[in-house]
Amino acid sequence: MNKKHTTLLSFDQEHLWHPYTSMSKPLPSYLVEHAQGVTLTLAGGEYVVDGMSSWWSVVHGYNNPALNLAMKAQIDTFSHVMFGGLTHKPAINLAEKLIALTPKKLTKVFLADSGSVAVEVAIKMAIQYQHSRNKAHKNRLLTIKNGYHGDTFAAMSVGDPVNGMHQLFQGFITENYFAEAPQCGFYDDFDEQDLASVKHQLEQHHDRIAALILEPIVQGAGGMRFYHPQFLKGCRALCDQYDVLLIADEIATGFGRSGKLFACEHANIEPDILCLGKALTGGYLTLAATLCSDHVAQVISNGEAGVFMHGPTFMGNPLACSAANASLTLLIENDWHAQVMNIEQQLKAQLLPLVDLGNVEDVRVLGAIGVIEAVNPVIMDKIQKRFVELGVWIRPFGKLVYVMPPYVISKEELTKLTDAMRAVMQDDSLFQCPKAPTK
Numbered sequence: 001m002n003k004k005h006t007t008l009l010s011f012d013q014e015h016l017w018h019p020y021t022s023m024s025k026p027l028p029s030y031l032v033e034h035a036q037g038v039t040l041t042l043a044g045g046e047y048v049v050d051g052m053s054s055w056w057s058v059v060h061g062y063n064n065p066a067l068n069l070a071m072k073a074q075i076d077t078f079s080h081v082m083f084g085g086l087t088h089k090p091a092i093n094l095a096e097k098l099i100a101l102t103p104k105k106l107t108k109v110f111l112a113d114s115g116s117v118a119v120e121v122a123i124k125m126a127i128q129y130q131h132s133r134n135k136a137h138k139n140r141l142l143t144i145k146n147g148y149h150g151d152t153f154a155a156m157s158v159g160d161p162v163n164g165m166h167q168l169f170q171g172f173i174t175e176n177y178f179a180e181a182p183q184c185g186f187y188d189d190f191d192e193q194d195l196a197s198v199k200h201q202l203e204q205h206h207d208r209i210a211a212l213i214l215e216p217i218v219q220g221a222g223g224m225r226f227y228h229p230q231f232l233k234g235c236r237a238l239c240d241q242y243d244v245l246l247i248a249d250e251i252a253t254g255f256g257r258s259g260k261l262f263a264c265e266h267a268n269i270e271p272d273i274l275c276l277g278k279a280l281t282g283g284y285l286t287l288a289a290t291l292c293s294d295h296v297a298q299v300i301s302n303g304e305a306g307v308f309m310h311g312p313t314f315m316g317n318p319l320a321c322s323a324a325n326a327s328l329t330l331l332i333e334n335d336w337h338a339q340v341m342n343i344e345q346q347l348k349a350q351l352l353p354l355v356d357l358g359n360v361e362d363v364r365v366l367g368a369i370g371v372i373e374a375v376n377p378v379i380m381d382k383i384q385k386r387f388v389e390l391g392v393w394i395r396p397f398g399k400l401v402y403v404m405p406p407y408v409i410s411k412e413e414l415t416k417l418t419d420a421m422r423a424v425m426q427d428d429s430l431f432q433c434p435k436a437p438t439k
């Protein structure tokens with residue numbers, strides 16, 4: 001790294017907030033100079049294979065020619081116009097595509113700026129829906145523990161009450177209802193008891209509850225857990241029984257990541273409201289969407305307000321929509337299903353055996369997601385540095401060392417990721433209070 005890079009990095013440390021970091025004791029950041037395919041080039045000259053898809057988003061790889069072309073064409077046409085009173089082809093095409101790809105019931109599309117905002121929109125829809133049916137008392141949410149739905153306040157209010165640090169914002173965060181998280185894993189036999197807590201909450205509080213919100217099948221940032229499809233099926237039935245809407249937050253799982261185009265398909269259910277984001281634009285720009293059923297839309301529109309009360313400045317941004325359109329086209333052209341199944345098979349072959357290592361508590365793989373849960377939490381700066389030395393970009397949190405690579409990753413590149421994961425799991429010095437290998 002030359003002097004210029006060092007100056008840039010020290011400015012960054014001094015002045016730029018990064019996600020969940022301290023300004024007094026910031027962890028080091030790595031300067032990216034270039035990104036191509038599944039490889040990031042760092043200012044130190046290292047090439048690292050990306051295992052994170054920049055948080056579930058860059059599914060087709062960096063600097064993708066088709067995505068670049070689509071955005072350049074749109075820039076030369078127009079980059080933005082207000083969505084109030086105006087519309088445009090990129091948004092119309094995107095809505096058509098989303099309606100065709102998602103569960104049949106979902107026919108109305110709200111374009112939002114980010115995942116968290118898509119969740120806010122979904123929550124508002126649920127509350128306005130109940131209000132419009134003269135059920136204004138149904139203005140709370142039910143969710144399951146270990147969830148993550150974003151960092152804005154309503155989204156935080158349904159995040160895990162412990163990990164989500166509700167304590168810190170007490171008095172400012174709406175109090176919602178929490179059911180126990182499902183215990184049966186995706187591959188386990190299902191135990192009906194898993195649904196008891198959701199059932200109990202609905203029995204007790206259904207007259208206060210507008211909607212049940214959850215991440216279908218994969219609980220992401222709340223613990224990278226894969227639960228049983230039967231649980232989701234049961235939740236759908238209970239929502240119907242207790243007159244509560246079901247909001248599926250597929251911001252992480254959408255567009256093939258879990259092995260189905262949408263994780264709801266594992267349970268063969270349709271939500272009333274669906275949140276999409278992250279991979280929507282192939283990771284090019286921030287854009288999210290909240291879809292709802294015709295019924296939900298009609299009830300809201302015939303209610304007291306007569307309209308749905310939301311409309312961000314950059315709603316339906318044409319550049320973001322054009323990236324999303326190109327990304328959805330590529331998803332089909334590249335045969336996302338074959339891509340994801342190949343990744344799943346290789347992750348299973350290369351990661352599952354690591355369960356025998358002393359530092360490993362559990363290993364789980366679903367679709368293009370591979371998770372190693374360690375016995376002890378990682379030492380973040382040390383393990384990050386080690387991963388970069390091993391030529392990969394993998395960013396663990398807590399006890400979780402996991403990958404969700406771009407779908408375009410090659411067999412060799414994926415092996416590089418799993419080799420690096422094995423190497424760090426064998427190194428006690430990268431974990432807090434290292435445990436002697438006993439297994």
Ligand SMILES: *Cc1c(COP(=O)(O)O)cnc(C)c1O
Binds near residue numbers: 149
């Ligand atoms: C990332 C994520 C969000 C929040 O999306 P942002 O774009 O970061 O606001 C919401 N829900 C789930 C399930 C997510 O994974």
